[in-house]
Amino acid sequence: MSATLPGVEDTRARIVAGTTSAEANLRECLERIAALNPKLQAFHSVAAQSSLARATELDALLKSGAQPGALHGVPVALKSNLCASGHETNCGSRLLAGWQAPYTARAVERLLDAGAILVGMTHMDEFGFGSSGENSAYATARNPHDPERTAGGSSSGSAVAVASGMVPLALGSDTGGSVRQPAALCGIAGFKPSYGRIPRHGLVAFGSSLDCISPFARSVTDLECAMEVLSGHDALDATSIEEPPLLRIASEGALDGWRIGVPRECFEAGAGSGLDEGVRTALEAALRCFEQLGAQCVEVSLPHLRHAIATYYIIACAEASSNLARFDGVRYGVRHTAGSSLAAMMSATRERGFGAEVKRRVLLGTFVLSAGYHEAWYQRAQRVRARIAQDFEQAFEQCEVLVTPTTPSTAFRLGEKSSDPLAMYLSDVLTVPASLAGIPALSIDCGRTQGLPVGMQILGPARADTRVLRAGRAFERKNA
Amino acid sequence: MSAAHDPALVSPRTGRRWLAVIGLETHVQLKTRTKLFCGCEYRFGAEPNTLTCALCTAQPGALPVLNREALALAVRAGLALGADIAPLSKFDRKHYFYCDLPKGYQISQYDQPYCKGGGIALASGRFIRLERIHMEEDAGKAIHDRGASTLVDLNRAGVPLIEMVTQADIQTAAEAFEYLTLLKERLQYAGVSDCDMEKGSLRCDVNISVRPAGEAWRTKVEIKNLNSFRFIAAAIEHEAWRQIEAYESEDPAQYPVQETRLYDPERNQTRTMRGKESARDYRYFPDPDLPPVVLDASFLERERSNLSEPADSRRARYREQLGLSPADAAELTSERAASDYFEACLRAGIDARDASSWIRNELLGWVGEPELGLRDFAQLPISPRELSEVLELIRSGRIASNAGRKLLRARALAGPDGPGIAALVAQLGLEQVQDDAQLEEWCRAALIGKEKIIADYRSGKEAALNALLGPVMKQSGGRAAPEKVREILKRLLSG
Numbered sequence: 001m002s003a004t005l006p007g008v009e010d011t012r013a014r015i016v017a018g019t020t021s022a023e024a025n026l027r028e029c030l031e032r033i034a035a036l037n038p039k040l041q042a043f044h045s046v047a048a049q050s051s052l053a054r055a056t057e058l059d060a061l062l063k064s065g066a067q068p069g070a071l072h073g074v075p076v077a078l079k080s081n082l083c084a085s086g087h088e089t090n091c092g093s094r095l096l097a098g099w100q101a102p103y104t105a106r107a108v109e110r111l112l113d114a115g116a117i118l119v120g121m122t123h124m125d126e127f128g129f130g131s132s133g134e135n136s137a138y139a140t141a142r143n144p145h146d147p148e149r150t151a152g153g154s155s156s157g158s159a160v161a162v163a164s165g166m167v168p169l170a171l172g173s174d175t176g177g178s179v180r181q182p183a184a185l186c187g188i189a190g191f192k193p194s195y196g197r198i199p200r201h202g203l204v205a206f207g208s209s210l211d212c213i214s215p216f217a218r219s220v221t222d223l224e225c226a227m228e229v230l231s232g233h234d235a236l237d238a239t240s241i242e243e244p245p246l247l248r249i250a251s252e253g254a255l256d257g258w259r260i261g262v263p264r265e266c267f268e269a270g271a272g273s274g275l276d277e278g279v280r281t282a283l284e285a286a287l288r289c290f291e292q293l294g295a296q297c298v299e300v301s302l303p304h305l306r307h308a309i310a311t312y313y314i315i316a317c318a319e320a321s322s323n324l325a326r327f328d329g330v331r332y333g334v335r336h337t338a339g340s341s342l343a344a345m346m347s348a349t350r351e352r353g354f355g356a357e358v359k360r361r362v363l364l365g366t367f368v369l370s371a372g373y374h375e376a377w378y379q380r381a382q383r384v385r386a387r388i389a390q391d392f393e394q395a396f397e398q399c400e401v402l403v404t405p406t407t408p409s410t411a412f413r414l415g416e417k418s419s420d421p422l423a424m425y426l427s428d429v430l431t432v433p434a435s436l437a438g439i440p441a442l443s444i445d446c447g448r449t450q451g452l453p454v455g456m457q458i459l460g461p462a463r464a465d466t467r468v469l470r471a472g473r474a475f476e477r478k479n480a
Numbered sequence: 481m482s483a484a485h486d487p488a489l490v491s492p493r494t495g496r497r498w499l500a501v502i503g504l505e506t507h508v509q510l511k512t513r514t515k516l517f518c519g520c521e522y523r524f525g526a527e528p529n530t531l532t533c534a535l536c537t538a539q540p541g542a543l544p545v546l547n548r549e550a551l552a553l554a555v556r557a558g559l560a561l562g563a564d565i566a567p568l569s570k571f572d573r574k575h576y577f578y579c580d581l582p583k584g585y586q587i588s589q590y591d592q593p594y595c596k597g598g599g600i601a602l603a604s605g606r607f608i609r610l611e612r613i614h615m616e617e618d619a620g621k622a623i624h625d626r627g628a629s630t631l632v633d634l635n636r637a638g639v640p641l642i643e644m645v646t647q648a649d650i651q652t653a654a655e656a657f658e659y660l661t662l663l664k665e666r667l668q669y670a671g672v673s674d675c676d677m678e679k680g681s682l683r684c685d686v687n688i689s690v691r692p693a694g695e696a697w698r699t700k701v702e703i704k705n706l707n708s709f710r711f712i713a714a715a716i717e718h719e720a721w722r723q724i725e726a727y728e729s730e731d732p733a734q735y736p737v738q739e740t741r742l743y744d745p746e747r748n749q750t751r752t753m754r755g756k757e758s759a760r761d762y763r764y765f766p767d768p769d770l771p772p773v774v775l776d777a778s779f780l781e782r783e784r785s786n787l788s789e790p791a792d793s794r795r796a797r798y799r800e801q802l803g804l805s806p807a808d809a810a811e812l813t814s815e816r817a818a819s820d821y822f823e824a825c826l827r828a829g830i831d832a833r834d835a836s837s838w839i840r841n842e843l844l845g846w847v848g849e850p851e852l853g854l855r856d857f858a859q860l861p862i863s864p865r866e867l868s869e870v871l872e873l874i875r876s877g878r879i880a881s882n883a884g885r886k887l888l889r890a891r892a893l894a895g896p897d898g899p900g901i902a903a904l905v906a907q908l909g910l911e912q913v914q915d916d917a918q919l920e921e922w923c924r925a926a927l928i929g930k931e932k933i934i935a936d937y938r939s940g941k942e943a944a945l946n947a948l949l950g951p952v953m954k955q956s957g958g959r960a961a962p963e964k965v966r967e968i969l970k971r972l973l974s975g
Contacts, residue, residue, distance in 0.1 A: 083541045091540070103534050105541060204540040209768035238545045238770050319768055322573050325584020326538040330632065342579055342630060369575075369763035378765060 005165040008074050008222035012115075015073040016062065022055040022073030026117055029075045033119070033166045039147060041139040042160040044080065045088050046120035051075070054117050069115030070229050076111055077161040077170035080121045081128060082213070083202040084108045091204050092124040092136040092154075095333045095353025105202020106234050107171065107213045114229040119167055122157025126355045127324065128178055128206040130154050131427050134418045135357045142414075143186060145452055149411040152182030155216070159186045162216040169226055170216045175207045176312050177406075177431025179214035180443035184406035184455020187445045189472070190216045191223045194463045195438030196241040198227075199234030205323040207316035208239075210435045220444060220472040224248045227465070246465055255474050256294035261399030262287065265305045266430055276409040278449025283405050286446040286456050286475065290403070293474050300395040300402065304387045305433055311388065312432035313425060314368050314381035321365025327353065360421065389437040396461040401471045404430050406443040406455030430457060440465040442472045446479075487651035488693055489720055494728055497693040500720040501700070502650035502686065506663060507641045508673040509618070509681035510553040516617045516640035517544030517587065517770075524679040528633035536620075536637045538582035543769050546571075550640040553672045554594060554615050555775065555783045557642055560670035560790065561663075563598025563610060565780055571615075571770045574762045579632050580620040588616035590764040594773060599646070600662050608659050609647040616641050636680075642672075648687070648697075653713040653720075660684065660709050665791045669816045677708055684712055689736070690723045698727075702740045703750055715743040719750050794819055802832040811840050817857035818844055821864065828864040834871055842885060852892050861896040862888060869901045882958055883910040912961040916968070919952075919960055923968045926951040937973055945969055 006014065014020045030048055037043050058073050078084060081091045083101030090096040104112075112118065125135035133140045133156030141156035143149040144164040151160045155172025159182035162170045172179040174192035183190025191214055198213040205211060215226040225248070232245035267275060267283070287297050329335035329349030338348035354362070368377035395402060407430060417424045434441035439462050446456035456475075460468035488497040514521055518535040534542040558565050572590035593614035601607050620637040624630050644663070650656050664675040664682065675682040689700040703719055706712045719741070726734045741750040791813045798809035813819045818839060825835035843862070847854045854860060870887055873879045879887065890904050898904075905911055913919060926948055927934065936944040945966065952965050 081540075083539075089540070096540075101534075101541065102539060103542075200541075201543050202541040205769075207768075236545060237543050239768070318765060322575060322585055322763075322765070325575060325577065326540070326582060328577060328579075328584060330579045331537055331582060332539070340628065343577070346577055366763065369765055371761045371763075374763075374765075 005218065006168060007218050008071065008168045008225045011074050011168050012068070012070070012072050012225075016068050022058040022062075022117065023052065025073060026051060026055040026075055026119070029119060029167055032164075033161075036144075036164050036166060039142065040144060040151075040160050040164055041141045042122055042157040042164065042166060043077065043120045044090070044123050044138050044157070047087060047118065050086065051117050051119050058115060058117070069113065070225065071111060071169070072115035074116045074169055075119045075167045076116045077119055077122050077158055077167045078108060079124050079155045079158045079170070079172045081124060081173055081204040081206075082108055082171060083204070084118060084121075087118065087121050089121070089204065090138070091128075092126040092138060093353065093355070093358070094137045095327050095349065097137075097334055099332055101202070103202065105213075106199045106236060107230050108202060110229050110232075111171075111226075116169070116229075122155075122161055122170065124156060124158075124172075125154035125178075126358050127204070127320070128154040128173060128175055129320070129357045129361050131177070131181060131424050132412075132414065132417065133157070133182075134414060135355060137355055140414060143411045145187060146411065148413055149452070150185065150414050152185035152407075152411065154178040155182055155190075155214075158216050159183055159188065159190070162186075162218060163188045168217060168222060171230075172214055172216055173203055173206070174212050174214040174431075174435070175210045176316060176435045177428045179212075179216060180406050180431050180441060180455070180457060181428065183216055183443040184445075184457075185411040185453065187448075187453030187455075188216055188218050189220050189223050189442065189444045189476075190214060191220075191227065191443075191465075191469065192434065192441045193227065193231065193465050194241065194440045196237070196239050197246070197440070197463075197465055198230045199232075199237040199240040201234060201236040205319075207319040208323060209319060210312075210316060212435075220442070220469055220476050223442070224469050224473070227469070231465075241463065243463070249466055249470060254294045255290065255471065258290075258293075258295040258401070258471070259399040260287065260290045260295045260297045260471075261300040261395050261402040262297050263300050263302045263305070263395065263402055263404055265302050266404040274408060275405060276449070279405050279407070279409060279454050282447040282449055282454035283403070283456060287403060289475060289478055290471075293478055298399055300398050302388070302391040302395060302433065304384060304391050307384050308388055308433045308436060309425060309429055311381045311384045312428070312436055313364070314377050315385060315436070317361045317365035318369050318378050318381075319365070321362045321369065324354075324358070324362055329353075357421070385436045388433055392433070392437045392439055392459070393461070400460070401468060402459040404457045404459070406430060406457040410449060410452035410454060434459050438462055440468045442468050444472050444476060446475075487655075489690070489724060491724060491728060496728070498690050498720070498724045499693050500651060500716070501648045501689045501691065501697055502652075502656055502716060503648040503688075503700075504644075504646045504650065504656060504659065505685045505687070506644045506660070507683045508557075508644075508667055508675055510550050510557075510640040510642060511671065511673055512547060512549045512553060512640055514547055514549070515638035516547050516550050516615070517638055518542075520638065522635065522639045524681075526635055528631070528635060531635040532637070536582065536634050538584075544587060544767075546770060546773070547640065550615070551594075551773065551775075552779075552783055552786075554613070554640075554642050555780065556670050556786060557644075557667055557672040558595035558598065558613055559780070559784055559787055560666050560672065561598040561600065561610060561613070561644070563595045563613060565775055566592065566594050566596065567775055568592070568772055569594040569775075570772045571767045572764045573767045574616075574764055576760050576762060578619070578622070579630060580622040580634075580637070582620065582634060582637055586617060586619060587767055587770070589614035594775070599649075600659055600666065602655060602658050602662070604655075606649075606655070608649045608655070611645045611647050613642050613644045616643060653716040656686070656716055657709050657713045660712065662792075665813075669788055669791050669819075671786075671788070671816075686712060686716060686719075688716060688719050688723075690720050690727070699736050699738050701736055701738070701750075703743050704740055704753060705742045705744075707745065711743060711745045714745070714748055715750060718743075718748055722750065788816070788820075791816070791819065794823075798832075798836075802836075804832065804836055808836050808840060811844070812836060814844075815857055817860075821857065821860065824864040825867060828868045830864065830868050830871060835867070838867065838871070838888075842888065846889075846892060852889075854892070860892065861894070861898070862891050866891060866901050873901075873905065877912060877961060877963070879905065879910050879912055880958055880962070883908075883912075886910060909957075910959065913956055913959045914961050914964060916964070919964055919968050920972070922952050922955050922960060923948075923965060923972055925955065926969075927972065934973060945973075
């Protein structure tokens, strides 16, 4: 599906070469969106007018002889938890229906400065809480490979927009797998960089110590293009890595001498939720491909991995309960009043504005931070988190990158897990460890089983983002 | 403890000796250009919600970034109070819901404050220990008295504060008053804060319990809404006696309970604000948006070198090395700007006593005079060099000392860009008249009709001359050189 559609690099190259114009290219995208969106529900708002105006502007700029940016004319979609002035950042929540940020996120600004065209905002699980898109207050995005199945979540709409060819590039956010998992289930590439690699300024916070703005594209090369623009230190985010933007390294196909770590725990049946046979087969084929590229596979162990889900949900919910405290109806969002008291107004706003999963996580988070439980839950989770990070450090002494499946199974049917939150949480088992450790993690397509895409995850040590991308690119070339 | 300092409160009814156990929690606002975690300015009294940004109003996605200037001032406060600065500290989120708290949490420091220990020595020699100092952001302001609605002003949200918590070392209202006075002075001298209670840049809560001498500590009560040092002392006095009477009632139902009370200055009473049974669970946890605060040795050294000599040390030096009286030394150091000015005068070569007397008797009194428009001493537009010029004019007899006063006022009125001293002397015609013919003319005129005085003088009453001096000075507009007038009068009268 993806091979026939132009990617980020192609799009820009064709516009710059004059084969097409930014406007003509955008019109094609808008037509595709008009045709597919009613069925696939990727976008909740499409800014046709403003994006066309911008495209015309870019075309004029190019004609005037201006140097085209790295993303000149490239249409992009944003997950609805990213702030972009003039666009609706509703976070998939009723509480923020119609809310427009008074400012633009730094990452979005970087895209726009590089010449990208903001096409619209995509559907997501409310505030990022979900793995299937079903927790959106507006609409559930559908998997382009089978609309009866989930596109994954929580960055569902952004994944679908890229996978279905509506746009070549989209931003999501990945807190525990919210970009990698939908990328895997939709058969595209998604990259969660090292924590702090892309500034979080303007990303509506879910779990602040885990949140990473992360791009979706149809190839690793395209992700690299995007990372070049998106990455780099920003003074408005105190947790952003103090390094310049990532530079693309001239391509090298081979991975001679590389050691690919294969964590035993990720391939064991019953690793939280058992690994599908089809997924295992696809991954084994992928590992053979790495060997053909000159790499050697070594088995490694991540002993604390089995605690990752519990640890993740404690920390993420604790931070979420705090981050969502600001949605009190006082300054923005949809206010509900009840009686005349301030406290009653705040309660009514939150009671009626938040969906069930949001309430569940806020309650969980409030509980684990409460006096008397704080030590047993939150603090212990922090210690386990440190152990998990240590496991990775030790594993990376034995290999350059780790390879795992991105998800234990392929896209499940919508409705299949929505009544069982624990089963839903468990499907994140392979993605949350990298989030807890803050390390870079790439998910790429590595084949099909029963017609559905299988995602492979490549992990690298903290800050070794380019290494991960390079391994992914080598694999992609070999399989092209 | 010296015999002179008996902190006991003796019950007039039972004769029992009670001791108060007092701790203070003082917040001061750091004198930074911008807020603690964003680039917004803060000015007291600005139009509501005009000094805010995405962070102040807690827009989703806005992130805090620590203001290095605030950190520097906080560290300087710690150093000025002799505290230990922690090489590693962190910020935590303190959660509660209120309309003036935009994020639903306040960024504060919980279990790893940047500063521990230190304290202040009272004149009695007793040392009031500090338990800790931590940094935090201020909340906004809710305004409830506008009909049915509550209005929220977020200008103050995010303003940098430090909170200084004492050990329960304070024993009397007078000690609390003295501690606060010294604390304020120390922080003002360190350039950390204006410590202006009226503008909210210093706020203080009191924790107080009482116990019979020799017995264990009892239930403590917190008092809030204290708007001046005087009220703090009064509230302590009142609350201590309220608690003593409660215990002496022997009715356990009357005994003090752990609660927060508000002080009402009009009635000089405290009343219950909220009980601790509704105590909040703040759910503190480290703020993931802010990396730990690491303070290295060079940073501390730089701030240490930025510290000015504290007031008490200056006072001692003025007394011991410059020979000023304790009262004069105290007055000169009553505010940092005046003391700095005095130091500059010494450097400009002005005699210590002259500088002291001009500053205390004239310049200090000008602050707040509407005509001069000086809001504080630091705004005084007269440079020490100019003061030195004026003193030299007086010393050399070119102007009278009264004219010197007039000259300095004129200089102050003219503002920083006004004309210099020499120009003003000419402009105002202040130079003394030394011309013999002119002086004699004035003297002769003064003698007319003063036969009684003339006779007195001639009969040997030297002092009678002074009665003639006045009219001459008056006629000359104060410009006649008094010594010369005296000589001329003597000559005329002996003639």
